[in-house]
Amino acid sequence: MVVALPSGKYANGSKCRKHINVHYKSKSVNVVVADLCPGCGPNDVDLSEGAFKKLAGLDVGRMKVNWDFSGGLQLLDDEDDMPVDAKITGDATWYQPNGGYGACGAPSKNSDLVVALPQGQYDSGKKCWKHLGVHYKDKYVDVTVVDLCPGCGPNDIDLSEGAFKKLASLGTGRIKVTWNVQGGIQLLDDTEFAVEEQEDAEEAYAVGFPHTSSFTGDATWYQPNGGFGACGWKLSNSDMVVALPSGKYANGSKCRKHINVHYKSKSVNVVVADLCPGCGPNDVDLSEGAFKKLAGLDVGRMKVNWDFSGGLQLLDDDEDDMPVDAKITGDATWYQPNGGFGACGWKLSNSDMVVALPSGKYANGSKCRKHINVHYKSKSVNVVVADLCPGCGPNDVDLSEGAFKKLAGLDVGRMKVNWDFSGGLQLLDDDEDDMPVDAKTTGDATWYQPNGGFGACGARSSNSDLVVALPQGHYANGSKCWKHLGVHYRDKYVDVTVVDLCPGCGPNDIDLSEGAFQRLAGLDVGRIKVTWEVNGGLRLIEQDNDY
Numbered sequence: 001m002v003v004a005l006p007s008g009k010y011a012n013g014s015k016c017r018k019h020i021n022v023h024y025k026s027k028s029v030n031v032v033v034a035d036l037c038p039g040c041g042p043n044d045v046d047l048s049e050g051a052f053k054k055l056a057g058l059d060v061g062r063m064k065v066n067w068d069f070s071g072g073l074q075l076l077d078d079e080d081d082m083p084v085d086a087k088i089t090g091d092a093t094w095y096q097p098n099g100g101y102g103a104c105g106a107p108s109k110n111s112d113l114v115v116a117l118p119q120g121q122y123d124s125g126k127k128c129w130k131h132l133g134v135h136y137k138d139k140y141v142d143v144t145v146v147d148l149c150p151g152c153g154p155n156d157i158d159l160s161e162g163a164f165k166k167l168a169s170l171g172t173g174r175i176k177v178t179w180n181v182q183g184g185i186q187l188l189d190d191t192e193f194a195v196e197e198q199e200d201a202e203e204a205y206a207v208g209f210p211h212t213s214s215f216t217g218d219a220t221w222y223q224p225n226g227g228f229g230a231c232g233w234k235l236s237n238s239d240m241v242v243a244l245p246s247g248k249y250a251n252g253s254k255c256r257k258h259i260n261v262h263y264k265s266k267s268v269n270v271v272v273a274d275l276c277p278g279c280g281p282n283d284v285d286l287s288e289g290a291f292k293k294l295a296g297l298d299v300g301r302m303k304v305n306w307d308f309s310g311g312l313q314l315l316d317d318d319e320d321d322m323p324v325d326a327k328i329t330g331d332a333t334w335y336q337p338n339g340g341f342g343a344c345g346w347k348l349s350n351s352d353m354v355v356a357l358p359s360g361k362y363a364n365g366s367k368c369r370k371h372i373n374v375h376y377k378s379k380s381v382n383v384v385v386a387d388l389c390p391g392c393g394p395n396d397v398d399l400s401e402g403a404f405k406k407l408a409g410l411d412v413g414r415m416k417v418n419w420d421f422s423g424g425l426q427l428l429d430d431d432e433d434d435m436p437v438d439a440k441t442t443g444d445a446t447w448y449q450p451n452g453g454f455g456a457c458g459a460r461s462s463n464s465d466l467v468v469a470l471p472q473g474h475y476a477n478g479s480k481c482w483k484h485l486g487v488h489y490r491d492k493y494v495d496v497t498v499v500d501l502c503p504g505c506g507p508n509d510i511d512l513s514e515g516a517f518q519r520l521a522g523l524d525v526g527r528i529k530v531t532w533e534v535n536g537g538l539r540l541i542e543q544d545n546d547y
Contacts, residue, residue, distance in 0.1 A: 001054075004035035004046040008458025015069075016120055022047065022055065022067040029054040034120070034154060042459035090155030092134065092177040094164035101281040102147030103247055104128035111162040116147035120154050125247060127181070134159070134167065134179045141166040214307040215248075217282030219261060220300065221291035229274030231255035233360025233394040238289035243274035247281050254308075256360075261286065261294065261306040268293040273360075273394075330395030332374060332417040334404035341508050342387030343473050344368035345441050351402035356387035360394050365473040367421075374399065374407065374419040381406040441474075443508030445487065445530040447517035455500030457481035464515035469500035473507050480534070487512070487520065487532045494519035 003022070005015060015033045022029050022045060029051050037046040045067055049058065056063055095116065097108035104125060108114045115134070117127055127145045134141050134157070141163050149158040157179060161170065168175050222243070224235035231252060235241055242261070244254060254272045261268050261284065268290050276285040284306060288297065295302055335356070337348035344365060348354055355374070357367060362385070370385045374397060381403050389398040397419060401410065408415055448469065450461035457478060461467045468487070470480055475498075483498045487510070494516050502511040510532060514523065521528050 001029060001031045001051045002034035002048045003031040003051065004037035004040070005033055006037055006040035006042055006044055006458065007454060008042050010036045011458075013120065013123070016123070018069055020045070020067050020069050022051070022065050024055040024063055024065045027055045087178045087180050088155050089176065089178050090153060090157065091174050092136070092157050092159050092164065092167070092179075093152075093174050094159050094161050094170060096161050097147070103281065104146045106146060108146050108160060109162075110160060112146075112160055113141060113143045113163045113166070114146040114160045115143040115163060116149035116152070116158040117145055118149050118152035118154055118156055122148045125250065130181055132157070132179050132181060134163070134177050136167040136175050136177045139167045214305050215282040216303065216305050217280060217284065218301050219263070219284050219286055219291065219294070219304040219306075220279075221286050221288050221297060223288050224274070228359060231273045231360055233273065233358050235273055235287065235394075236289075237287060239273070239287050239394075240268065240270045240290050240293075241273035241287045242270040242290060243276035243279070243285040244272055245276050245279035245281055245283055249275045257308055259284070259306050259308050261290070261304050263294040263302055263304045266294045327375075327418045327420050328395050329416065329418050330393060330397065331414050332376070332397050332399055332404065332407070332419075333392075333414050334399050334401050334410060336401050337387070341442070343507050344386050345474055345508055346386065347442075348386055348400065349402075350400060352386070352400050353381065353383045353403050353406075354386035354400045355383040355403065356389035356392070356398040357385055358389055358392035358394055358396055362388045365476050368473075370421055372397070372419050372421050374403070374417050376407040376415055376417045379407045440531045440533050441508050442529070442531050443506060443510060444527050445489070445510050445512050445517065445520070445532075446505075446527050447512050447514050447523060449514050450500070457499045459499055461499050461513060462515075463513060465499075465513055466494060466496045466516045466519070467499040467513045468496040468516060469502035469505070469511040470498055471502050471505035471507055471509060475501045483534055485510070485532050485534060487516070487530050489520040489528050489530045492520045 003020060004010075009015060010033070013036075018033045019030055020033065022031060029047075031047065031051045035046070037044070040046055045065070047055075052058060055065070096110045097112065097114065099107050099109055101107050102114070102116065103122070115132055121127060122145075130145045132143050132145065134143060141159075143159060143163045147158075149156070152158055157177070159167075164170060167177070223237045224239065224241070226234055226236055229235045229241065229243070230249070242259060243249075248254060249272070257272045258269055259272065261270060268286075270286065270290045274285070276283070279285055284304070286294075291297060294304070336350045337352065337354070339347055339349055342348050342354065342356070343362070345368070355372060356362075361367060367385045371382055372385065374381050374383060381399075383399065383403045387398070389396070392398055397417070399407075404410060407417070449463045450465065450467065452460055452462055454460055455467070455469065456475070458481075468485055474480060480498045485496050485498065487494050487496060494512075496512060496516045500511075502509070505511055510530070512520075517523060520530070
């Protein structure tokens, strides 16, 4: 009894294994979210054949239904998002690990009782080291998740040779099994993945690397040559940085973490700044400068031990991924905004107490409107993040002329400063939007034809819908989806809903649907200068859901 959801409701898999109730006339069925339906409309659902038959005959084909998440009826394991004791039915096959590394980052032998999960159940590595109970006829085996099975069906599993033999002969090849996650019984090999019960460590080890783990793998070296690493800031060849393989990089969650790398009698501490797609699961790719701390570049590849230097990074307890009270040392320069728009979306004068951050710290605009303290000798200034500085070093800041003058004369030009985020001083609109209250933004408006396609926010739009696409900075990784904007042109006004991203737009420009643009001007005009603002508090959200 399963269902596939459209992109917006599927929400990058965050709704997987949730239960929904689907109602048709006098009938209802409870189903589990198990799949994505790319072709579904924003509120449509695609039921499995069995679930559909609970409501109507298959010949009906398509029918209008009401549905809702069944919320509180889902009893969850105290730290796993699989329903407690939920049994899943699928095929089990077998493979030979042959001592190689699985996607979870550890080697496995053919005789080990381990399993590889399909993409959806593997869940970007969140199921690594979990235990599954696998049942076949009157037999049972307990296995540990160590790998990903890209070719498996959504509920199928790939058992090690040793685990499969506990249930059937290898000649059987494929068997129908039922399996479930064994909540709370996670026992890790204490020789390599020591278990430590530390509730306060969940932030630092959220991806599943046990607290005291050290890894053995190869270290190579590369030259960043001033380019941007995957973590978002420029890297020089002499920077003490490292690129991690996909599994350890963990979709960027390890960016800015420190690791210690050990070779023979030498060690170096490096910062995670990049992704190494070609690295093995426990290998690291060091910058030229970091590699030279351990060996000559002619060595090329060497066997190292490394570990996350963990407990030294204290994270802000609510929402910032910079260490609490961490002082950052870098250069400060100055610039003149001259009344132009900063990347965060508002006009800046030369006397404003504002700052531009480098790409890594700017973090796609997530630091916009944060306050930082900048210290030089005995002086300090508090400034607001208002702009991006593409040419700044990873820890440098570019102060407005007015802010720089609070610390030194403009003729100094560049100076070494310490700075830190000043946390709780950010005063925002009282509901939940990070645009200043009543802030008006000025930019160009163009128009486009959605043609019934899906926008980046995951819903279909027609050409006549009153919708808008925002540039990267204002789109803010989708946090503005479904917000309402008020757009003004001369004596005309239109209220539009954010449904899409406009990669080609300028930092304060917007791309209106054909229908919305026509409320302001003829399509032949093409481009008009508008002012617009986020209409805070007017967003109506479906009750009890997060979309």
